[in-house]
Amino acid sequence: MKNFKRIFASALVLIMALTVAACHPKDEIAVTVGDVEFTSAYYMCALINADSEAKSKVQVELSDDESSTDIDYYSKKVDGKDYVTWVEDTAMDSLKKIAAYKTLCKENDLEISEEDASNAETYASYYWSSYGYSSYFEPNGVGENTYKQYMKDSYYSSVYFEHLYCKDGTKEIAADTVKSKMYETFVIADMLQASFSEKSEDEITQIKDKFNNYVTELKDGKKTFEEVYVDYNGPSEENEETESEEPKPKDKYASVLGPEDSAYESDQYETVKAMAVGEVKLIELDDNAGLIIAVKQDITADSYYIDNLDLATRHLIADDEFEKDIETYAGKMKCDVNNYAVKQFKVKKIKEPSAS
Numbered sequence: 616m617k618n619f620k621r622i623f624a625s626a627l628v629l630i631m632a633l634t635v636a637a638c639h640p641k642d643e644i645a646v647t648v649g650d651v652e653f654t655s656a657y658y659m660c661a662l663i664n665a666d667s668e669a670k671s672k673v674q675v676e677l678s679d680d681e682s683s684t685d686i687d688y689y690s691k692k693v694d695g696k697d698y699v700t701w702v703e704d705t706a707m708d709s710l711k712k713i714a715a716y717k718t719l720c721k722e723n724d725l726e727i728s729e730e731d732a733s734n735a736e737t738y739a740s741y742y743w744s745s746y747g748y749s750s751y752f753e754p755n756g757v758g759e760n761t762y763k764q765y766m767k768d769s770y771y772s773s774v775y776f777e778h779l780y781c782k783d784g785t786k787e788i789a790a791d792t793v794k795s796k797m798y799e800t801f802v803i804a805d806m807l808q809a810s811f812s813e814k815s816e817d818e819i820t821q822i823k824d825k826f827n828n829y830v831t832e833l834k835d836g837k838k839t840f841e842e843v844y845v846d847y848n849g850p851s852e853e854n855e856e857t858e859s860e861e862p863k864p865k866d867k868y869a870s871v872l873g874p875e876d877s878a879y880e881s882d883q884y885e886t887v888k889a890m891a892v893g894e895v896k897l898i899e900l901d902d903n904a905g906l907i908i909a910v911k912q913d914i915t916a917d918s919y920y921i922d923n924l925d926l927a928t929r930h931l932i933a934d935d936e937f938e939k940d941i942e943t944y945a946g947k948m949k950c951d952v953n954n955y956a957v958k959q960f961k962v963k964k965i966k967e968p969s970a971s
Contacts, residue, residue, distance in 0.1 A: 658710065669698060674686070689963060712941055716771035727771065731770045801927075802888050806868075829908055
């Protein structure tokens with residue numbers, strides 16, 4: 616009789632498992648926006664990314680007396696909304712925008728280039744295996760192929776943006792306007808940085824003395840930036856006889872610095888922008904994190920940047936209009952939600968990777 620009960624219980628567990636699998640079949644469609652279908656796993660991928668974004672927003676808004684560990688995220692507000700509501704709304708909005716990009720690209724016979732598609736797959740594989748994304752997404756029901764598709768779909772926005780605002784686009788921005796905005800916004804500087812992380816007080820003092828000496832030598836013209844850079848970092852191992860024929864800047868040590876929300880956002884942007892060309896400045900990082908020597912250069916003196924910063928500048932000019940138009944278009948698309956498929960995913964049930 617006991618054996619019969621064990622067999623019956625085992626059979627019942629198996630039946631229940633098969634029933635659950637039947638209720639939520641592989642590749643079931645959770646959301647349809649226009650003609651674009653999203654699987655349950657794809658929706659979960661969007662939910663996970665929205666949850667990660669929400670956590671970052673909460674951490675930024677923490678008061679000085681709050682710890683960044685053991686945060687009760689679900690008690691917080693994000694952009695004025697309850698945490699869970701914000702995550703769910705953001706995930707759904709992201710699907711609507713992806714659908715809008717894909718639909719608009721299809722209507723205009725646009726497709727992701729083979730190079731971009733390959734890059735998307737490469738980046739996705741790298742993040743999945745090397746950055747531990749698999750330990751985050753897999754326990755939540757998202758496989759690598761779904762993540763790769765999600766990554767690939769993110770490229771449709773760039774394809775459609777370039778169709779509108781780049782050369783020969785339907786809303787092409789004049790080259791002179793782009794050039795003017797570029798020189799008005801971006802700056803370049805030779806930068807040498809030292810970190811104080813894991814350094815003793817004596818080591819920090821030595822670095823400070825060395826950097827102050829470098830600044831004096833640079834200002835007096837006794838050393839070039841390259842000489843200072845090599846003195847601190849050692850000789851470069853770059854192979855001068857490279858096969859690459861891609862254009863390069865005249866100054867290989869120059870870094871591009873841009874404002875917040877640009878492709879070249881930098882914490883040192885405002886400081887360097889206020890400097891005169893050729894000026895040398897020693898910058899002390901916040902919280903005694905380290906030092907930076909910056910030597911501002913003339914971005915207008917190198918035509919390399921006209922091409923290299925073209926797309927980033929067009930985004931600065933047109934992004935607000937572009938994003939507003941996409942939101943309007945996406946908002947008018949028919950959206951069908953399979954509540955049975957979607958409701959199985961709960962924001963509070965998202966599994967975090969175990970701390971190692």
